[in-house]
Amino acid sequence: xxxxxxxxxxxxxxxxxxxxxxxxxxxxxxxxxxxxxxxxxxxxxxxxxxxxxxxxxxxxxxxxxxxxxxxxxxxxxxxxxxxxxxxxxxxxxxxxxxxxxxxxxxx
Amino acid sequence: xxxxxxxxxxxxxxxxxxxxxxxxxxxxxxxxxxxxxxxxxxxxxxxxxxxxxxxxxxxxxxxxxxxxxxxxxxxxxxxxxxxxxxxxxxxxxxxxxxxxxxxxxxxxxxxxxxxxxxxxx
Numbered sequence: 001x002x003x004x005x006x007x008x009x010x011x012x013x014x015x016x017x018x019x020x021x022x023x024x025x026x027x028x029x030x031x032x033x034x035x036x037x038x039x040x041x042x043x044x045x046x047x048x049x050x051x052x053x054x055x056x057x058x059x060x061x062x063x064x065x066x067x068x069x070x071x072x073x074x075x076x077x078x079x080x081x082x083x084x085x086x087x088x089x090x091x092x093x094x095x096x097x098x099x100x101x102x103x104x105x106x107x
Numbered sequence: 108x109x110x111x112x113x114x115x116x117x118x119x120x121x122x123x124x125x126x127x128x129x130x131x132x133x134x135x136x137x138x139x140x141x142x143x144x145x146x147x148x149x150x151x152x153x154x155x156x157x158x159x160x161x162x163x164x165x166x167x168x169x170x171x172x173x174x175x176x177x178x179x180x181x182x183x184x185x186x187x188x189x190x191x192x193x194x195x196x197x198x199x200x201x202x203x204x205x206x207x208x209x210x211x212x213x214x215x216x217x218x219x220x221x222x223x224x225x226x227x228x
Contacts, residue, residue, distance in 0.1 A: 043220055045218075091212070
């Protein structure tokens, strides 16, 4: 199985901060990577697919980059509604696997 | 707009079979998509359980494969999950989701709201 490792597992940030989350795959997955946002008690929401393509309706403050084994999700200016847990997920190989999540909290 | 809605019992006894159904609206299940189940134990991360293509081809997580069956009913626009011999470790929120295709990239673009399943006697 491909292991997806996210870092950090949690972070504290202020409104307006630029935030970067990293995701590393245990082997190359090309650009078959997605990012999700999950708020407490809610289903995950798709943000990015193909490592850097923004899902329809997602604001442009979210961006993704990377290919192969190393990927990043950046939030350009953190807003109150962005405090949530973020997951990466690879869909190049079965079994499909998720990272452990990064919880973004208010400083 | 694609919508998915899970249904099924919220409480299952140990050793019994968990059965959930996901109703799909706003989209024909006969089209090019994979229909999936994902779960999230309390306070933990996401685990993919398995997917079924509209043609009926199935893909299961090896960690659960011996206990999982996913089936699809395209004529009634729903798909189902059966997980046998459940234990407390199967207690989780269960989500159904669509893996839609975008230029060769099939990712989870639409999710149900999730349903809590507790395994307890």
